[in-house]
Amino acid sequence: MNYPFWDVPLIGAGWVIGIISIFHIMISHFAVGGGLLIPILERRALALKSPEWMGALRRNMLFFLIVTGVLGTVSGVGIWFSIGLAQPAGTSALIHIFVFFWAIEWIFFLIELTSAAVYYYSWGRVSDRLHVALGWVYCVSSFFTLFVINGVLSFMMTPGEAWLKAGTMQEFSGAVLDGFFNPTYWPSLLIRFLACLSLAAVFVLMSSSRIRGEMEPALKSGILRYLLRWFVPALLLLPVGLFWLLYMLPEPQLNLLRLPELGLLPISMTVIFASVLTAVAAFLLVWPRPLKFTPARAWILMALAAVVVSSAEYSREMLRKPFVIAGYMYSNGVRVADVERFNAQGFLTKSLWVDEENDFAAGKAMFRGQCMICHTWSGYRSMNRLLKGRTRESLQSVLDMLHEYKPEYHFTQYMPPLVGTLAERRALAVWLENKARLKVEEEEEH
Amino acid sequence: MEVFPLIDAVPLPAPVVIFKILLLITSSLHFVAVEVLLGGILLAVLLNRLGPTQSRYSVAGRERLSAAWVLAKRMPVVMTFVINFAIPPLLFTQVLYGRALYTSSVLLGAFWISIVGILMFCYWLLYRFAERCRSGDSGLLPGILAWLAAASVAKILSMNMTLMLRPEVWQEMYALSARGILFPPTDPTMMARWTFMVMGGLVGAGVWMLWLGSRPSPNPSVRRYLSRVGGYLLLVGVPIQLFFAWRVWATQPDFVRILALKSGLFGASWPLFFLCWVALWAVGFNRVRWNGSIRLAGNLSAVLGVVGFFFMTVARDAIRDVTLAHKGFNIWERSASVQTNYLILLLFFFLFIMGLCLVGWMIWASWKSRPLPDMITEAAPAKGYLVRTVAEPPRKEPAPASAAMSRGAFLGTALTGVGILYAGGVSYALYRYLGRPVTAALADTEEAPQEQTPEGEFILKGAAQIPPQSMMTFIFKRRFSLLIHHADDTWVAMDGVCTHMGCEVRYESNKNRVYCPCHGGVFDPKTGAVLVGPPKKPLPLYNVELRGEDILIS
Structure with a gap:
């Protein structure tokens, strides 16, 4: 247990990452997809020589700038803050491996933000050609932010045999490109890009739904039908990307889909059905009567798109189990290479984060260091509920099973092993038993 | 014994010196932007406020309002x-410093993550502020709130950057708590660091205004005004920030000062920082006193400001390194585990340079574009108080039912909601931490009527009547104190202020203990000795003497 543990009551630190991430993913995907749509729409407006199209685009731009520049930027930094708090060991490992990739992403991010600001503030003040060029700079730079971060995210799920085999100190750095362009890199990139297009289109659909049909019928129907050309194919292609990703997954992770306790199969199916449903719904709601496309209908599409994106992200997170970096580091920050050492020499031997030198403190530190990244005491994945009614003996036997980590045990597919010496594991059992007993007493008192 | 977590098992992908150079360059650019933001907001608020105090159609009044707008409209971009x-x-x-930084961040977890909410709130306020300034309205509230938000982020950052140097706490x-809700124990360097950064805003804003004033514009009078105010700001800001730089230095422990003076990096950087600031002051003086060239002042102050902030960053970094090295963490020792990936490194530097060129080209293209007027004229929107002060009573124009307005309103409402929730959350957390929950717990216990004897003793009138297993509170020698009547009919009076962090303790008769609700300290209700928890010292006891129905405390 190298770093202190951040104890977030009820939801756990993991959900702090989750909440910020879901928010960020919606915004950042919108930003990347919007990056492509903006210059395309501006070109279209110039080709049509339509000041109405241009006006509608310009009205959207400030909204776009604020949403992506403010909410996207800050929530992106927020993810970074939250992973450093919830999972310092994993964050440290990733940053050591990919520091220059992240630095490259920052360069594209700098270009992206500058181009967005210059694009907006130079509207009507530079030539059309230059303005469209600025839009394309935004488009390319925002795509490359996705290109880079996708490497890190897909690496966490499938670092690939090449990287894992070279995972010794001497060969580490040479394998980093193998890790970056890992087996699921390209399918992930396709899925994310399609999600970006869909989200950007749904945001523009939403804002276009506010155009008054009776005042500007040509503008409204023109924009809405044009957007469908991007929205519907992107959504219909999304399941293809998902199947490609699943095809590229190694066997152990694919097996996670079959575990009923994780519920991953229905969620993955949700991605497929919801994306097809959204595409069909968008077509039916927009194409026949675009002038009747109201904000309420746009919200339906937005909700469906949110279901697609959040279930896809949830599946991706779960498919990584029981690791934070598959094959390298378990979700509780224990490196695979350290398991034997911890079992022989102790998990807490060099830890600075054991309050006192007694079993109770050791048990608490074991719990914090190995369990609390996924479990809270009485909230999300409540240990209190899981332990209810267990005796010390049954607790010890559960902990022993977690420690033995035999492949035939079901949980080994999604839970990390319990590491540490026998004394440390017994200390954990004592602490859990006491904590559960105190809780029962407290409940009885009330 | 090791006081820092272990170094990550993954080797460094480039030599320490490369990281160091990149860190110093990018940090100094960050600090430039921070100082421009901190000082710029305040200046814009001030100019926006002072504008209408001039004669309503006077050039000076319009210049102030216009200068406020010039600054305020750029604030979101600066942010x-x-x-x-x-x-x-x-x-x-x-x-480079993960083992220290991750640790201190986790220990301040709740504050650290709150930065995300504060930044969003600040951003939104800056847009609001810019809009108010554009229309000539008063932007006092959003402006001040935005500054407070930015300054509080600076405070949390300086708190963390100080805590990462203090493994001893x-x-x-x-x-005490793994929830990251505790302020670190007091450290004299913390406040000094923060005030240094905040006061640097005067210099940052001064440099920025001089530079903005030197750009071509269709409204030269506003630009001249900006440049002049920038000059004044440097005259005032440079000595102030130098004073606070000295404060930062003076509050450092002896060993840091001795080691820093021996460090070549520090020895070279602080005099250069000092020289840059003196030169900046001279630029300001030349601009104000002798009405020197606007263009020269703008360019010179920009260069001196950026270079000076770079040297300030180097000096700051040297102080950090010697502090950590003294406590057992020398970052240069990591040179042994470096596995440089030259391909990636070259790719990064290539893209870095290309990226900067592209950003430079875009900024250049934006400068070359047709400029917008900076002046708020008499034809400014009617809701601006420039015009409103003439004759019209304040009135709000009905909002046009355009899509943009609806979105703006929606976003505004959503962000206000987030802001209120956030402010509520932070206030509640602060209340829980700083508040004294014992006060509520004691609400049903009466405070004893008391009088003082000529000998300095206290007589608690009628206190002997309280039943066994109950307590009474009183103030003795200006200290919150407890009188406990035990079940065995013994009486104990003790100091009621926890020896840990000064919270008020309470007697819990059902558990027969004296309990501190702040951090869970438990004391013996008869002897005052510490039984459990963080306090190290017992609660002092007083002498108790029964006198009929009264009790004498001494």
């Missing part, structure tokens, strides 16, 4: 760059 330039320093700091904080 964007504050955040953007914070990313690489944070990245490189995590690589980490375990104590962690033992």
